[in-house]
Amino acid sequence: MIDAFFFLFVTLWPVLAHAVTDKSPELYGVLTYTWVIGIAALGGVTSFVSKVQRGEARAYNIVELIGELFISAFAGVMTFYLCELIDLPPLASAACVGIVGHMGSRGMFVLEKTVERILKGKLKLTIEDKEK
Structure with a gap:
């Protein structure tokens, strides 16, 4: 159920963002x-380097580095949208984007929970996990 919710959220994010605020993803340059x-x-990259230093990743594993970059970039863009939604100052947004980018997939989990709280609060949606 969470996977389906996440997929719908990602595909419908521009519609949700435009419905809740006057800001829209296509308005940014x-x-x-x-x-x-x-x-x-x-x-x-800093996350990958620290994993290499701790011995959790191999320095020459380019596939893992590329995966880390894609996950971080996606998490960063989603964080930017959330920061814009709540009108966070640009410097605070940049800091949040960098921190969540470093967190990678852990950051995606945090973003998922944040969006869940926003949707429950603003749109009065009920989200339940049937896997439990």
Whole structure:
């Protein structure tokens, strides 16, 4: 159920963002997306480097590094959207994007829970996990 919710959220995010606020993902320019993805990807690189130093990853595993970069970039963009939704100042948004980019898949879990709380609060949706 959570996977289906997550898929619907990702595909319907532009519609939800536009319905809740006057901001919309297509209104941001290439420069904005470049810095968001860049900061998030830098967070992913630092995460990968620390995994290599701890012995949890091999330094020459390019596939793992690319995976880390994609996850970090996606988490960073989603974090940016949430920061914009709540009108966080740009510097705070940049910090959040970098931190969640460093968190990678752990950051996605945190974002999932945050979005769940937002949807429950603003849209009065009930989300239940049938796997439990």
